[in-house]
Amino acid sequence: MYSVTTVGVGKTHAFSRFGMYRAIEAFGQKHRFEGPVLSISHSRHLLPLLKVENAVVTDANYPEINILNLPFPDESFNLVVSDQVFEHIKGLPSDAFRETMRVLKPGGWALHTTCFLTPYHGPGDYWRFSPEGLRELALNSGGGEVYAGGHGHPLELIVNVLDWRRLHVPAASWHPLQKLAAMNRDSYHTNVWVLVRKPA
Numbered sequence: 001m002y003s004v005t006t007v008g009v010g011k012t013h014a015f016s017r018f019g020m021y022r023a024i025e026a027f028g029q030k031h032r033f034e035g036p037v038l039s040i041s042h043s044r045h046l047l048p049l050l051k052v053e054n055a056v057v058t059d060a061n062y063p064e065i066n067i068l069n070l071p072f073p074d075e076s077f078n079l080v081v082s083d084q085v086f087e088h089i090k091g092l093p094s095d096a097f098r099e100t101m102r103v104l105k106p107g108g109w110a111l112h113t114t115c116f117l118t119p120y121h122g123p124g125d126y127w128r129f130s131p132e133g134l135r136e137l138a139l140n141s142g143g144g145e146v147y148a149g150g151h152g153h154p155l156e157l158i159v160n161v162l163d164w165r166r167l168h169v170p171a172a173s174w175h176p177l178q179k180l181a182a183m184n185r186d187s188y189h190t191n192v193w194v195l196v197r198k199p200a
Contacts, residue, residue, distance in 0.1 A: 010171035012168060012169045014167065016156070020192075024049045033078070040082035041067070043083040067082070083113050085112070100112070116128055152185070
């Protein structure tokens with residue numbers, strides 16, 4: 001059914017991250033983000049969401065580089081991004097957050113996404129976060145402007161059981177899968193994110 005109804009229809013993000021990525025895209029349309037960029041653990045795909053183009057990007061991929069001990073001088077980057085990393089930190093997430101803020105230049109931004117109401121996907125699955133929890137991590141790490149949010153709804157439990165989480169949502173707004181993916185209820189966030197600016 002999915003294949004038949006998506007013939008000739010472009011695809012967007014995976015179902016489980018559709019709402020979150022759309023919110024980040026909306027934020028990227030209102031703010032300007034520039035390089036140099038630090039991408040933590042294969043997170044370059046977040047850059048188009050923030051309209052980052054032609055930036056010098058440095059990769060810090062685990063296990064070669066650990067977010068708890070980044071081998072870069074203070075104030076090296078204008079933007080730090082990580083996607084679904086914080087739940088996998090073997091150590092204190094507060095230490096990791098402070099480390100990403102350390103390598104940010106004054107006025108620079110960090111974007112971190114992670115999960116809240118999602119199935120255990122270990123080994124190496126240690127933490128869960130609410131938007132308020134991410135906001136506290138950001139503020140306690142020296143953040144100035146902080147924007148935290150989440151996305152999800154109860155029907156995502158069925159989506160998980162049916163293993164539809166990785167299905168790419170059709171670009172057509174009329175498609176039932178896009179309507180389902182766009183639903184949101186604040187008490188059922190599956191994915192959460194925080195954008196935080198280091199004071200200038």
